[in-house]
Amino acid sequence: MVEKGLFDLTGKTALVTGGGTGLGRIMAEALAEHGANIAVCSRNVTHGLETADFVTAQYGRKAEAYSCNVAVEEEVIETVERVIEDFGPIHILINNSGTTWGEKAEDMPYEAWRKVMDVNLGGTFLMSKYVGRQMIQNREGKIINIGSVAGIKAEPADVLNAIGYSTSKAGIHHFTKDLAMKWGEYGISVNAIAPGFFESKMTRHVLSENQEKIIRKNPLKRLGDPGSLKGAALFLASRASDHITGQIIAVDGGSSL
Template structure:
């Protein structure tokens, strides 16, 4: 019984930014439980490596796609190709993200716009494109990747990225609002808000403040891939069929 509610065999997941970091972690979690995987990003070579790895290890179908989530045209084309080549999209993981570290008074408007365009507008456009398909089918699971930065303000000497923090707070509310709008159509929309994990995006902060961050964490550690895998699997599978509009924090208690 436990296995059956997490079983993703025959389902297809589209994961943005799936070639590395959190996106790759989630792609592997879903592939392990039988999902076919479509990964896309601007760096398609990373996605190709991920797809080949998943095929070899789990024997599922996987394919890489070049897609800039700030381009409405590229999103539309990618979604059409995935549906044509896999048959359907059951799960969407909006993971592509951008950040920019700078003091508020020095942050260029171009940097602000870049972060907002990727993290907020990209999440909206991809959800809309895949959502049309999910609405037609009457089913879908959308998982947005937020952040504890969108829940709790950090001191400037730990995290000085107001565009990123603001964008992730927007992703959290987008999740709740979209869940309310599409619940009656069988579409579940939830978000994961990770704390500090070792990824390319967090490397700069951790290089300077890792010991301080760990000491301030109630569990006294950084996040590990298995923590995110379990949460992603829950939200992608039938185990979460009574959960929607939620932002699940995976942070070792740092936001307490």
């Protein structure tokens, strides 16, 4: 048996938003593989149940799924209360839920802009607020926000034309730094992962038209792979990152350089 040491999450509970599919599921599996029990929340609870069932079958961890729209405060409050009732303290929060809207800035409906902001920024704030309250009481916690390379550098319109998404992710990056400053005294670390292009439902359309161009411009000449994201999430969730907070880690093959 391999000694996990600094990366051992045995006895920890992780709440992963948007954990039913894509990058969220990848990160939930990574934490479960190293000992964490997993609470998954998703607007589509069926996907969340698939993740929870896989985690239990594959790794023998306790796992539950919850239906939650992270942009609705009442649903966030109820979900956090239910997770604490079912699992006890939440030690790790991964704010992964997100949405996007591809459109020229001059043509984007304001309703679309608001939807992206409400889910990406608003949901990250609400989950952090209500999970953070019990982390403050317990004086420990790891919060991992999922930003994006799109929030670090601007892309030309022919690669990514989603100004609301990019702006929301830049906001998440600063929210991460500000919250890390405010909550460090309580033993809470707040960091962010900024993925580059990975194959997912959200990136499917962009990659279908621009994958060769994106790979060609990437210093490592490839898209992201699940292992890369698993490593970053595990690092930030574990004791290995105990002296790291307020940082934005780009997992992008160097595309943000």
